[in-house]
Amino acid sequence: MAAVDDRPSAAPAAPAPLPTGRGIELVLLAFAAVLVTGALALVEANQEQQLTQALLWVGLAYLALFTVAHFAVRTFAPYADPLILPSVALLNGLGLVMIHRLDLAELAQAAAVGDPPPTELISRQVAWTAIGLALFVAVLWLVRDHRKLSRYAFTAGLVGIVLLALPGLLPSSISEVNGAKLWIRIGPVGIQPGEFAKILLIIFFAAFLVQKRELFTTAGRRFLGMEFPRPRDLGPLLLAWGLSIGVLVIERDLGSSLLFFGIVLVMLYVATERVSWLVIGLSIFVGGALIAYQLFGHVRVRVQVWLDPFADFNGTGFQIGQALFGLGTGGVGGTGLGAGRPDLVPFAYSDFMLSSLGEELGLIGLSAILIVYLVMITRGLRSALAVRDSFGKLLAAGLAFAIALQIFTVIGGATKLIPLTGLTLPFLSYGGSSLVANYALVALLLRISNAARAPLNRRPAAPLPPIAEAGTELVERPK
């Protein structure tokens, strides 16, 4: 609006450029690099490794990697939110430091027991980070306008469902790891297609809900002061419910199932503005959960472990029990990076990254991490508020809420707030698919935030000629 100058004779003032926030982003990235390098130095010092200049180079390499990402943002989405990328960089960096720290513990353990040294996870995770950032740049480059994504909604939906269902249909030898059929493993490399399916399905649902919005807002019956939809319009919700139950039963993945259903529910609510959808959704979720509890042993075990992890400490409760010991030992201030024993918790680098961080960084460190997540999520939701098109709103809200729900189920699970589900902490945990997919997710969020914050018309308005000199011309109505 500011660009429209309707004063006829005044000398045209050059419109002040809107702040892009790119400078802030770069400063914050450098700050994140300092924090991460410092964290790495602490780990090395506490693990009695030699403190060498190499640390500095690692820190600079990390900064360089994110500076590339920064310039991609500067080029392809100059008005994107400046806080999201530094938040991601900080989380990713801390995750790498922690994975390296756990590598050192594994190496020491192997040396002490006399086993051959295990493969270090850090090099893989660094490679995945690079791949993730490459995908991040690619998404920013390819998706210049998020609205165009809605054209491919049904393709995305179909591919998403196939990806989600694929591991469940493949033989266990390819798809099963630790009891959950989530993988496609070819040789040493494994990916979890579900992580990518999550994003594709959010795109699909956003577009679908925008197209069929009327359908879901058609008045149904009023009950308890709420407008309920007509039974026949429940179809898509029931489909999503069935799909998530399918994931739970066939792939035995409680976390993805919960995540998927929760996201669909919230997007429905945002699209329709009707609380009744949440009520219906939550009721069938609870119903489904009760049935699952009755039917499936692995769900029952999860619930029992949640209620009392110490009842079977050396069996099913070992992991959560050890995690709680780690968190308790860490206390408020933590033991210090590299000074605790987070490696005592099985899967400390993936599912239980939280307890590793909590043991060494304490409640203070975990609170800081949670706030960084909160910043990221609220910035995403803010973009959803500010962007002008419905598809963008739904997509941003869905993506931001996906992160929120995921960290809630993971952290809640690792701290015995809710039953353990077995998801990874976005950007922090070890795991290539999760990391790469989340980079794509963040790229989409940045794309939408760019649309939300960019001026409507980037070209300055052409100066109006004095009226006397004006000839007759066709004037285009401002759009």
Added chain:
Amino acid sequence: MNTPIRRIAIAVMAMILLLLGNLTYVQVVKAGDYREDSRNKRVLLAEYARKRGQISAGGKVLASSVPSDDELKYQRQYPDGPVYAPLTGYYSTIYGPSGLERAADGVLNGSDDRLFVRRVSDLITGRDPSGGNVVLTIDPEVQQTAFDQLQSKGYTGSIVALRPQTGEILGMVSTPSYDPGPLASHRAEEQKQAWTELNDAEPAVLPNRAISERYPPGSTFKLIDVAAALSSGRYTPDSPFTAAPSIILEGTRTPLPNFGGNRCGGGETATLREALQRSCNTAFAELSAQLGPQAIQEQAAAFGIGSTDLTIPLKVAGSTLGDIENTAQLQQSSIGQASVALTPLQNAMIAAAIANGGEVMRPYLIKEIQDQELNSVETTEPDRIGPAIDSGVASTMTEMMVNNENSYAPLNKIRGVQIAAKTGTAQHGADDSVPPHVWYVGFAPAEDPQVAVAVLVESGGDPNNLEATGGQVAAPLGRAVISAALGESP
């Protein structure tokens, strides 16, 4: 659509707050419980990273921690490992601690309450917390001599030396022994290999025979019979007993012969003094039958037999008389056979009590606890358990034991020092194909006892020496240890 998005944002904040609240519960409210839970290994692992105190005796360091360049920070070392292993035990990262490493763990790792002040000052000054030190009552000279005596002859056995007036343990060895060093290795393979070897060793090397193995005491048990007899007031050293070479156990047809089937001296009867000197089984069978089981049991209990809660602070296996159901069993028990089983320490305590005017002192190994800077924090006070016999009986018994010792040929005797002693030769195993366990208990100087010893050599020290006796095999060892304790050259 903005209203629902705002509500979602609020819901997300509520979720984060819920997580923070729960984290506060876990990391603040429940933190103490989790930290101190016995299943939480973190505390234990932190302990290995702390400088552990040293164990020393007479200025000699027996176990200490020196900085290492690996993750566990300190390496436990045992100079003269095998000599002291039955005392120090080992400190293994895989198999845990044993011996004093376990019994004095609180002091050594610094968590003992007596080191509290020091801990607080560590906290304030920011110094790395380290453990306290333990000083033993052991006399390195005695310990080394005792070890060499058993080891050089390849004997399986044990020697205990006590200071009669206090109960201080001057020496306590068990052979064959082991080196605790490899068990404290930071290389797991080395630990595992050592563990397997030590556990498979034959004869066993890990048990401390002085306190955890019990043996039939044989004729050394006759000291208890004499004590009971003299204490009853009905007998004197000159009371007569049968001198028959063999008697039939009461109520049975089983004969009980004297050693070698000899008569007890030249007469029809033998005095108690003579019976003890010649260790006549028949005389003591007669005596015990006259005394009855209760007198013997009470006398044994007064010397500490039957007590199962003795710690020095290593746990001492309870010595026992076993069940005495009839007179025949009593008669066998009275010569230290049947189910009578004593630890070498218990036998040394009996000798020490006689040496100490009948007063039984609680034996102990830890003389002093020191803080990190070797300042004394606590010194152990001698503790009397109680009188076993009155002092008159004790001096009579001393005189009888002097008579015993002097009846041996003057071989291996220490010039100028009068020893009071009793030997024992105890059958064990199903038949006579195994040489007997041999014993020697005694103290010296008889007029002013400074040391009491018990020597046990399993199976006569030689599987082929079926004729081994305490006097022949065990006595020279005991005399050597006594002479070391008195600072004399043998």
